[in-house]
Amino acid sequence: MTSKETKTFFAATKTNYIDSSKEIDGFTIHYIETGNKNASILFFVHGSPGSWDAYKDYLKDSLLLNKFRMISIDRIGFGYSNFGQAENLKTQTHIIEKFTKQIANGKPIYLIGHSLGGPTIVQMAAEKPNDYETLVILAGSVDPKAETPENWRAVIKIKPIRYIIPGALRPSNDELWWLKSDLYDLKPKLQNITSKVIIMHGTKDPLVPYSNVTYMRKEFVNAKSLEIIPIKDADHFIPWEHFKEIRDVLYKLE
Template identity: 30%
Template sequence: MKIFFYILIIIFICLSSTSCTVLQWRKSDQEIQKKFNHLEIESKISYVEVDSLDLKIRIQEIKSEGKNVNLVFIHGAPSSLSTWDGYLTDATLKATANMYAVDRPGYGYSNFGTPISSIDDQAQLMSAIINDKKLKNIIVIGSSYGGPIAARVGVLNANVKAVVMISPAIDPTNEKHIWASRFTQWKLTRWLVPTAYRVAGDEKKVHAKELSLIENDWKNLTIPILHIHGNTDNIVPYENIHYSEKTFQNIEVISISEKGHELAWKDSEFIINLITKRVLQIQKEN
């Protein structure tokens, strides 16, 4: 019991001495717009309301006339649309496609703190946003937990032409249990944990089950799928790449040596080049 008490004290001290803004993984509309205005990039933030769920989904758009390919970015956990800043500000991507980054339910400013743990329900919401925005020729990019959501959107929406999964947690039999996530579930410690981490813990608790519910539909996904994974990933096991190889029909896997779960951010230039190639391929096909 003493050990448990000491752990609580350590957690409390760590949380008290750390920026709440950082721990919540989100930026306000004003903070985002200030940054993009400074970079002289035209950015629009909007909210899609889902009355039946009493839900608002926040979207950031970077677009211009004449672009016929649309990129939709889906973040992992815990995170928010701001994690894609390096992509939304990239000159090459801006020159070739429109871009949309979304706060998933429970994160950022999409009903912060109220999760929707169903992968299918989240994908249905993303598909509805695509339809609401009347987007065509879409590449959905998902990182970590957002990877299987991106692939599921590809199953649901015929306007999706390709999927890029970065370090995705896609294999229901290879879910890594992170001991720290237990603090998000215990009543005694849950209140100590920052909101974004509680949402991530709620998703993690049922993630393997949610993956199992949708995996039989992967056979219906015939569009190009790209799975990129670092072979030293200690958050989402590298073995997920083997699941993708045997499960998806039209799959390309890229293994990155000596890289971990931070692949999407530390190797963004490499990934942006891969995304750009797929944009150009879709443009050629059209």
């Protein structure tokens, strides 16, 4: 969404918001913020491709606005955060962790990640286990064995073919090509996660198999608590198609 579109969107519900960016180690992190700046933080991380507006309806929800400070970012390579410049999972999380340090207000931080945003927040909690209160993983792709090889992705990384690929699909292809290797690197760190974990996943997700839930149940051995909420017959797009169910889970985080 452009700045003008963002303004129009929030004006419809008279929602106050901040549209800003922070420069971190040569990268730009663009974000939208709503809610009470002194409250606990709901921190939203989108999938691939995507941008902050994947969570726009949550950012204007009256129940959440009254209870939380909400921040939704453009991950590196998307939206207004170094658009087109893909980075692997480790680099992404390193920059996002620094961003969360800058926006922290001393209150608990709850991480919400959909699809590739799922392993992003998982890696954040594995690297900094004391920094995050709860992970809410929405259709998260965390199991490396569930990632199919998709060798065709290597072909469209080659010049000049990669420059034919439109818009956000180019950085999306790059990071999805790296993801399987990234997830194998992440696996030994999963035991570091000590926060609470909530997993919501559609039982008929054709893009990120439900087997990811079994994998996370097995690997998150030191999580403070682990709650699994299967969404019967749902596909991959649960943040939009099951808004109320997810909103209600977020509202009850504290």
